[in-house]
Amino acid sequence: MARLREFEIGEALDGVMGVFWRQGYDGASMQDIEAATGLNKQSLYRIFPDKRAMYLAALERFEAIEFEKAEEALTGPATARARFEALFGGVIAQAAQGDRRGCFLCNAAADQGQEDEEATAIVSAAMGRLEKMFRKALAISAPYNRDRKACEERAAALLSTYLGLRILTKADAPLRVIKAAASAAVKTI
Amino acid sequence: MARLREFEIGEALDGVMGVFWRQGYDGASMQDIEAATGLNKQSLYRIFPDKRAMYLAALERFEAIEFEKAEEALTGPATARARFEALFGGVIAQAAQGDRRGCFLCNAAADQGQEDEEATAIVSAAMGRLEKMFRKALAISAPYNRDRKACEERAAALLSTYLGLRILTKADAPLRVIKAAASAAVKTI
DNA sequence: TCAATAGTTGACCATTCAGTCCGCAATTAC
DNA sequence: GTAATTGCGGACTGAATGGTCAACTATTGA
Numbered sequence: 041m042a043r044l045r046e047f048e049i050g051e052a053l054d055g056v057m058g059v060f061w062r063q064g065y066d067g068a069s070m071q072d073i074e075a076a077t078g079l080n081k082q083s084l085y086r087i088f089p090d091k092r093a094m095y096l097a098a099l100e101r102f103e104a105i106e107f108e109k110a111e112e113a114l115t116g117p118a119t120a121r122a123r124f125e126a127l128f129g130g131v132i133a134q135a136a137q138g139d140r141r142g143c144f145l146c147n148a149a150a151d152q153g154q155e156d157e158e159a160t161a162i163v164s165a166a167m168g169r170l171e172k173m174f175r176k177a178l179a180i181s182a183p184y185n186r187d188r189k190a191c192e193e194r195a196a197a198l199l200s201t202y203l204g205l206r207i208l209t210k211a212d213a214p215l216r217v218i219k220a221a222a223s224a225a226v227k228t229i
Numbered sequence: 230m231a232r233l234r235e236f237e238i239g240e241a242l243d244g245v246m247g248v249f250w251r252q253g254y255d256g257a258s259m260q261d262i263e264a265a266t267g268l269n270k271q272s273l274y275r276i277f278p279d280k281r282a283m284y285l286a287a288l289e290r291f292e293a294i295e296f297e298k299a300e301e302a303l304t305g306p307a308t309a310r311a312r313f314e315a316l317f318g319g320v321i322a323q324a325a326q327g328d329r330r331g332c333f334l335c336n337a338a339a340d341q342g343q344e345d346e347e348a349t350a351i352v353s354a355a356m357g358r359l360e361k362m363f364r365k366a367l368a369i370s371a372p373y374n375r376d377r378k379a380c381e382e383r384a385a386a387l388l389s390t391y392l393g394l395r396i397l398t399k400a401d402a403p404l405r406v407i408k409a410a411a412s413a414a415v416k417t418i
Numbered sequence: 419t420c421a422a423t424a425g426t427t428g429a430c431c432a433t434t435c436a437g438t439c440c441g442c443a444a445t446t447a448c
Numbered sequence: 449g450t451a452a453t454t455g456c457g458g459a460c461t462g463a464a465t466g467g468t469c470a471a472c473t474a475t476t477g478a
Contacts, residue, residue, distance in 0.1 A: 045454065062343050066255030070436060080456060081437080091436065140342065147339035149400040150331065154251050164401045171406060196406045197413035203396045204389030211338040212353045217360060217385045224386035228417045234424065259466060270467080272425060280466065 049087060050101075052077045056084075057098035061144040064151045065095050096158060102144040103166045107173070114173055120181035121229040124198060128205065128222035135209045135218050142210030146203055171199050178229070194229065201225040238276060239290075241266045246287035250333040253340045254284050285347060291333040292355045296362075303362055309370035310418040313387060317394065317411035324398045324407050331399030335392055360388050367418070383418065390414040 055077035059068045070091065074080055088094045113126035145163050152159035174195035178184040184191040201221065208218050244266035248257045259280065263269055277283045302315035334352050341348040363384035367373040373380040390410065397407050 047455095064253070064255070064340060066253070067340075067344060069434080082439095082457090083455060085437075086454080142339065142342070145400075146335075146396050149396060150336035150339035151253060151256075153329070153331070153399050153401075155256060160401055167397065167400050167402050167406075193409040193413035193416075196409035197390060197411075197417075199406070200390045200393030200397060200410035200414065201386060202393065204391065204393035207335050207338060207392045207396060208356065208389060210342050211334075211356050212342075212349055213356050217356075217388070220382040220385035221389035222386075224382035224417075225389065227382075228386075228413075236425095258464080260464095269426060271427090271469095274467075275424080 047079065047083075052079055052084070052087065053097055053101050056094050057101050057144070060095050060098045061102065061141050061147065064147060065091075065156075066151075092156070095152075096162065099144065099148055099159060099162050103162065106143070106145070106166075107169065110170065110173060114177035118180070120178045120184060121226055123177045123180075124229060125226050127202070128226060131202070131205050131209065132215075132219055132222055135215055140209055140212060143203065143206035146206055147210070167199065167203075170202075171195055174198050181229075197228070198225060236268065236272075241268055241273070241276065242286055242290050245283050246290050246333070249284050249287045250291065250330050250336065253336060254280075254345075255340075281345070284341075285351065288333065288337055288348060288351050292351065295332070295334070295355075296358065299359065299362060303366035307369070309367045309373060310415055312366045312369075313418060314415050316391070317415060320391070320394050320398065321404070321408055321411055324404055329398055329401060332392065332395035335395055336399070356388065356392075359391075360384055363387050370418075386417070387414060 056073055059072050059076045062068075063072065070081055070084075073084065073091075073094065077084065084094070088097065109130065110127060113130060114123045117123045117126055145166050148159050149163045153163075175184075175191055178191050178195055178198075184194060205218055205221060208221065245262055248261050248265045251257075252261065259270055259273075262273065262280075262283065266273065273283070277286065298319065299316060302319060303312045306312045306315055334355050337348050338352045342352075364373075364380055367380050367384055367387075373383060394407055394410060397410065
């Protein structure tokens, strides 16, 4: 006996995510969020208790999307090297298209690292899961299917490179450097 | 015929840097900066025209300090691998001591990337210089002293890993992962 | 002594911000 | 129709912000 919601929460969350991704927590005002979602404050506050909840929800949504993309790249091809070529290729393509937003999780680490433990926990957990995914992706090929230590180390190094690539993207580094880094990193596999 | 300044601008700048490093631009209020420097607003505003100038000056100071440290690590030892072992060892030591501030330049990229072109330019230039320094540090050893492409690619990959290490530090990743990443990265040299 | 600058304290201003509230129209189920 | 909810718009609040100003003391060189 009540009116139904006219928009998808997911779509609103996409808008929220975009703003925080681009502008950070403090850099995004409620006005920006209203504009990005096409909703007004009241509708937003009906869904989320406060701005921080919007941020955390956006962060978690980003993580989910990011994981889906990474999983696709890292399970499709049949060799470890091809898998990471696919993953890093996506980063390069993004940078080549002028998308300089970088990685929202990295941004969040820098943005909220000292202020919001919950945000840091989300980021930290995401990186842990990513590392695990990297290890699994490596374990399809030799020597990583036999040598556990090599697998762990390589996964950690690739994760580090991956995050670095996204920082370089955000920092507007020349595409040449981004491509070179990705290329060299893949060759180590 | 005038009273002399009673503090060192450099010391004040160190305080300013610490605050922005930890809290980001928007996250740092003038009150925080007053507390960190031990100066009051008026004295601060006599040195800097506004808050943004303080931020940019702090960023440049960080870059200078960071470069000095990197230069020391990357010119001391006699082999390329030992040089990067020294550099990454510093990052690990910092993380091991619980210093989770990460890299101010990376933070700045995330924090001010979309808002302040000058900050982005500083960050971008710093990364360019860092890449150049990495190349020079590699060029002492084979095959990088002969193979220019290998040198460029390796330098880019190491830069990416280096930035990634600092993000992992900021994101509170387990020390195990940071160490593993550094170890594997150094082995690729 | 005098002029000029440094430094401190506290008041002050305009703006912005997150968050709340109210009124109104629209939509749904009963 | 009625009750309940959604969405919109605008007004509003209290707090915090960056930045300025004025008044006062202290220190310096001439």
